[in-house]
Amino acid sequence: MTNATEGRLDRDVVERARSGDQEAFADLVHQVSDTLLGVARRILRDPSLAEDVLQNALLTIWRKLPHLRDADRFEGWAFRILVHACYADAPRNRRWASTIRVLHTDVASDVDDIQKVSDRDELERAFRGLPLDQRAVFVLHHHVGMPLVVVAETLGIPDGTARSRLHYATRALRAAFEQSRATEDLREGRLA
Amino acid sequence: MNDKRGFERIAAEWLDDGSDVTPPEVIGAVLLAVRSTPQERDFRILWRASAMPMYLRAAAVIAIVAFAGAATLYAFGLGPNVGSGRTPEPTTQGTLTQPSTASPSQILGGPPSDCIDLWADGGTYRATDGTLSVTATVPAGWHGLRGSFYLLKAPCVFGGPVLLEVTLVSHVYSDSCEWLGTGVEASTPAAVTAALAAQQGHETTGPIDVSLAGYPASQFEFSVPADFDASTCGDGSLPLWLAPGGRSPSLVGEGMQIDPGQTMTVYVVDVGGLAVGVAATRWEGDATPAEIAELDAVVESLRFEP
Numbered sequence: 001m002t003n004a005t006e007g008r009l010d011r012d013v014v015e016r017a018r019s020g021d022q023e024a025f026a027d028l029v030h031q032v033s034d035t036l037l038g039v040a041r042r043i044l045r046d047p048s049l050a051e052d053v054l055q056n057a058l059l060t061i062w063r064k065l066p067h068l069r070d071a072d073r074f075e076g077w078a079f080r081i082l083v084h085a086c087y088a089d090a091p092r093n094r095r096w097a098s099t100i101r102v103l104h105t106d107v108a109s110d111v112d113d114i115q116k117v118s119d120r121d122e123l124e125r126a127f128r129g130l131p132l133d134q135r136a137v138f139v140l141h142h143h144v145g146m147p148l149v150v151v152a153e154t155l156g157i158p159d160g161t162a163r164s165r166l167h168y169a170t171r172a173l174r175a176a177f178e179q180s181r182a183t184e185d186l187r188e189g190r191l192a
Numbered sequence: 193m194n195d196k197r198g199f200e201r202i203a204a205e206w207l208d209d210g211s212d213v214t215p216p217e218v219i220g221a222v223l224l225a226v227r228s229t230p231q232e233r234d235f236r237i238l239w240r241a242s243a244m245p246m247y248l249r250a251a252a253v254i255a256i257v258a259f260a261g262a263a264t265l266y267a268f269g270l271g272p273n274v275g276s277g278r279t280p281e282p283t284t285q286g287t288l289t290q291p292s293t294a295s296p297s298q299i300l301g302g303p304p305s306d307c308i309d310l311w312a313d314g315g316t317y318r319a320t321d322g323t324l325s326v327t328a329t330v331p332a333g334w335h336g337l338r339g340s341f342y343l344l345k346a347p348c349v350f351g352g353p354v355l356l357e358v359t360l361v362s363h364v365y366s367d368s369c370e371w372l373g374t375g376v377e378a379s380t381p382a383a384v385t386a387a388l389a390a391q392q393g394h395e396t397t398g399p400i401d402v403s404l405a406g407y408p409a410s411q412f413e414f415s416v417p418a419d420f421d422a423s424t425c426g427d428g429s430l431p432l433w434l435a436p437g438g439r440s441p442s443l444v445g446e447g448m449q450i451d452p453g454q455t456m457t458v459y460v461v462d463v464g465g466l467a468v469g470v471a472a473t474r475w476e477g478d479a480t481p482a483e484i485a486e487l488d489a490v491v492e493s494l495r496f497e498p
Binding site: 020029030033034035037038041042054058059065066116119120123124125139143161164168171173174175 | 198199202203204206207208210212213214218219221222225226227229230231353418419421422423453477478
């Protein structure tokens with residue numbers, strides 16, 4: 001898990017980038033790009049798309065930086081722009097649900113490995129079926145490590161909405177996990 | 193489990209899996225673009241109406257209204273592709289006829305070009321579909337899309353707890369889950385009502401006879417439980433109908449679908465013989481009574497001009 005409170009950004013670098021210093025912005029990009037890419041990749045589940053979204057988000061951050069009033073809030077502000085970019089660039093349909101199929105790249109060698117691949121496959125499939133706004137809350141909370149109130153503030157949504165999105169996402173993933181386990185139990189029972 | 197601990201552990205491993213190192217060419221492309229991209233300065237303040245001098249506010253209102261008026265005229269027949277004979281597919285054009293101050297998405301990320309921002313002040317939202325014009329009065333806190341009648345209570349690009357969509361109807365699926373290949377032509381209001389009444393794949397109440405915007409209508413309520421697994425359905429979705437010329441019912445403006453966890457009040461409105469489908473949708477457990485009341489008010493404000 002990435003910790004949002006680790007590695008505080010240098011306020012001076014943010015201030016200089018905000019005033020138009022391109023070298024300072026380059027420093028800033030090097031400091032935040034991996035974290036932002038990680039969030040985009042996990043929300044979108046598509047590495048190439050995540051890189052495109054990261055580029056768009058970083059360019060937006062550069063353009064909008066003079067509007068950021070408090071340099072100490074840069075990180076949350078950047079997350080918010082990134083999540084917006086994820087929403088904007090993802091293939092649009094009603095709830096942004098994706099039906100991309102999961103490819104198996106691991107070769108399982110024993111029962112535990114098979115179970116692990118099956119679990120991850122089901123989690124991946126379930127997560128891709130979630131709307132992007134639920135995915136964003138889940139990733140910011142569980143991967144970045146933001147408390148839910150901070151997630152809500154970052155995304156500009158009520159606390160209750162953040163809670164319900166996390167609830168729906170977690171419930172869907174847990175159901176997928178339990179389904180995976182039930183299927184595997186059934187398979188083992190039949191083989192026995 | 194241990195299943196609880198197992199779920200948490202495996203989900204955490206799955207979520208954190210993979211490399212997050214940004215390829216140098218990605219950073220390089222951004223820094224190259226930055227060289228020729230100016231930063232925005234002192235723009236947002238001007239667009240906050242409350243901070244603008246009165247004369248500037250008035251000028252901005254006039255300019256925006258003029259622009260919206262021009263766009264409306266364009267949509268109503270002054271554009272190059274309108275009124276020049278038969279149009280193979282219906283076209284829609286959403287417009288905003290009230291100025292709006294900046295929303296969070298405008299300030300921070302910039303809304304996508306197809307988003308009409310009604311965040312700050314609300315406004316009158318209009319879309320045309322072929323010869324039909326549909327208008328709604330929308331309170332603050334919503335956004336609409338250009339290119340289709342689609343209103344959502346949220347800033348641009350966000351999902352929201354309540355939404356309203358309107359399309360014409362040409363085909364209705366006999367089963368919204370096992371829907372592939374079951375689309376039946378139903379373009380008259382009576383045929384659409386009958387087909388939706390018989391539609392399988394969701395919980396249904398109705399139809400009841402009502403009036404909407406002064407036109408006769410049939411009202412249904414459809415719902416799908418939140419724990420329903422849509423992946424067992426054709427294409428993983430639960431479509432209700434397809435619009436004329438629509439390629440896929442899951443595309444906004446080209447059809448209608450319901451998702452698990454949604455309750456949808458559907459009206460089939462007879463607008464001079466046209467079958468107009470209105471879907472007022474709420475996410476159960478997510479939409480508050482106040483938000484549902486707001487949605488109902490937007491539905492009440494609908495006006496159709498054939």
